[in-house]
Amino acid sequence: MSPPRDPESTRRHLLEVSAEEMRFKGYKAASLADILNKAKVSKGALYHHFANKQELGYAVFDEIFVREFLADWDVPMSNTDPIDAVCQWITEMSEQASKEKLQQGCPVCNIATEMVSLDEGFRDRTQTMFDTLRSRIAVMLSTAKLNGQVKQVVVPESVSPFIVATVQGAMMQGKYGRDLETFKAILRCLADYLTTLKT
Amino acid sequence: MSPPRDPESTRRHLLEVSAEEMRFKGYKAASLADILNKAKVSKGALYHHFANKQELGYAVFDEIFVREFLADWDVPMSNTDPIDAVCQWITEMSEQASKEKLQQGCPVCNIATEMVSLDEGFRDRTQTMFDTLRSRIAVMLSTAKLNGQVKQVVVPESVSPFIVATVQGAMMQGKYGRDLETFKAILRCLADYLTTLKT
DNA sequence: TTGCAAACAGACCGGTTGGTCTGTTACTGT
DNA sequence: ACAGTAACAGACCAACCGGTCTGTTTGCAA
Numbered sequence: 001m002s003p004p005r006d007p008e009s010t011r012r013h014l015l016e017v018s019a020e021e022m023r024f025k026g027y028k029a030a031s032l033a034d035i036l037n038k039a040k041v042s043k044g045a046l047y048h049h050f051a052n053k054q055e056l057g058y059a060v061f062d063e064i065f066v067r068e069f070l071a072d073w074d075v076p077m078s079n080t081d082p083i084d085a086v087c088q089w090i091t092e093m094s095e096q097a098s099k100e101k102l103q104q105g106c107p108v109c110n111i112a113t114e115m116v117s118l119d120e121g122f123r124d125r126t127q128t129m130f131d132t133l134r135s136r137i138a139v140m141l142s143t144a145k146l147n148g149q150v151k152q153v154v155v156p157e158s159v160s161p162f163i164v165a166t167v168q169g170a171m172m173q174g175k176y177g178r179d180l181e182t183f184k185a186i187l188r189c190l191a192d193y194l195t196t197l198k199t
Numbered sequence: 200m201s202p203p204r205d206p207e208s209t210r211r212h213l214l215e216v217s218a219e220e221m222r223f224k225g226y227k228a229a230s231l232a233d234i235l236n237k238a239k240v241s242k243g244a245l246y247h248h249f250a251n252k253q254e255l256g257y258a259v260f261d262e263i264f265v266r267e268f269l270a271d272w273d274v275p276m277s278n279t280d281p282i283d284a285v286c287q288w289i290t291e292m293s294e295q296a297s298k299e300k301l302q303q304g305c306p307v308c309n310i311a312t313e314m315v316s317l318d319e320g321f322r323d324r325t326q327t328m329f330d331t332l333r334s335r336i337a338v339m340l341s342t343a344k345l346n347g348q349v350k351q352v353v354v355p356e357s358v359s360p361f362i363v364a365t366v367q368g369a370m371m372q373g374k375y376g377r378d379l380e381t382f383k384a385i386l387r388c389l390a391d392y393l394t395t396l397k398t
Numbered sequence: 399t400t401g402c403a404a405a406c407a408g409a410c411c412g413g414t415t416g417g418t419c420t421g422t423t424a425c426t427g428t
Numbered sequence: 429a430c431a432g433t434a435a436c437a438g439a440c441c442a443a444c445c446g447g448t449c450t451g452t453t454t455g456c457a458a
Binding site: 005007041049 | 438
């Protein structure tokens with residue numbers, strides 16, 4: 001049991017319940033009243049840990065959603081063949097995908113789509129996150145190019161956003177159609193394309 | 200000048216103003232009060248033409264957003280080479296894209312992302328719209344296959360959702376990063392891939 | 399010209415929203 | 429032991445939300 005007063009764990013609890021709410025309803029539609037009810041925490045406690053709803057939203061985004069997202073995208077880079085590694089990662093992602101997860105979609109993308117044009121904070125966070133991801137993949141492709149594992153015509157700075165966009169698009173399509181097969185077909189197609197980049 | 204009382208045009212006006220609001224703010228955050236203010240129309244008039252906000256949302260989605268979307272995706276099919284046609288269409292889309300349009304993103308996708316998991320009506324509409332689009336592209340690829348313009352290994356039912364997902368992902372990435380170049384790079388990459396499908 | 403429904407106008411309403419404020423309880427350093 | 433502050437608890441609030449309801453104006457058919 002956690003002690004009767006553990007500020008760090010109540011903060012964490014608040015964060016997780018908020019994340020759960022925002023996953024399904026989005027940022028704006030997630031009401032503080034619902035969060036408080038679900039978490040069985042008083043309003044005073046919430047406003048002791050977070051200045052306002054915006055700060056709570058930022059914290060959820062940074063500490064839960066972005067963390068999860070980048071962990072999911074943590075493609076093994078040290079493999080003998082990076083393209084194979086990405087393809088294998090895609091296959092694993094495809095197999096792990098459940099219908100429920102797919103219906104929920106990618107929380108980062110959901111919140112980003114909702115808030116990017118309305119809130120600078122969310123915009124900056126989204127931007128830097130995707131920059132990180134894209135450059136990570138671009139580096140991988142560049143080294144593969146140097147090692148002669150990838151065709152010289154490949155432009156890492158074009159292919160990396162392409163990969164990101166396609167995976168994101170696949171998740172969206174899967175979410176809209178509630179269809180696991182569509183999602184898998186798109187990812188398989190992406191893997192096919194990537195193998196054409198090999199020397 | 201329109202006559203002092205023209206129910207059809209006030210309905211249309213209401214639809215357009217609502218669309219403008221929902222483009223920027225999404226469905227839920229678009230308030231009726233703001234719409235009414237902007238349209239300079241009374242609440243009585245709105246509720247005379249629409250049963251409630253949901254019906255207004257559906258009408259905006261059907262009569263404005265889906266219409267625009269399918270018009271944008273109206274790729275010329277009768278060309279000599281369908282793959283070339285798609286590539287040319289992609290290029291045109293890439294050139295026409297403005298920074299403002301990109302920041303706003305695709306209204307259909309925005310609303311779909313927000314509402315698909317919360318509202319059956321929006322879900323059904325989104326689903327059938329993308330089904331229409333995908334099968335339209337699949338048919339194009341199938342006939343091209345029959346004509347021997349596309350490799351026999353190509354599976355139209357996989358490639359068509361792939362194309363849709365990638366373009367959608369490209370728009371999202373462009374929206375998030377407010378960057379026209381990323382958007383264009385992704386589309387160019389897609390065009391490259393499509394040309395590899397030619398015989 | 400009159401009757402009547404369609405087309406609007408806008409005051410009003412209950413419920414919900416994020417946020418504040420005052421009070422109480424628990425821990426911690428001295 | 430006690431003081432002081434961090435950690436809560438929850439009543440309260442103004443603003444806003446979608447929606448209703450009553451009243452007025454307009455056009456048109458008879």
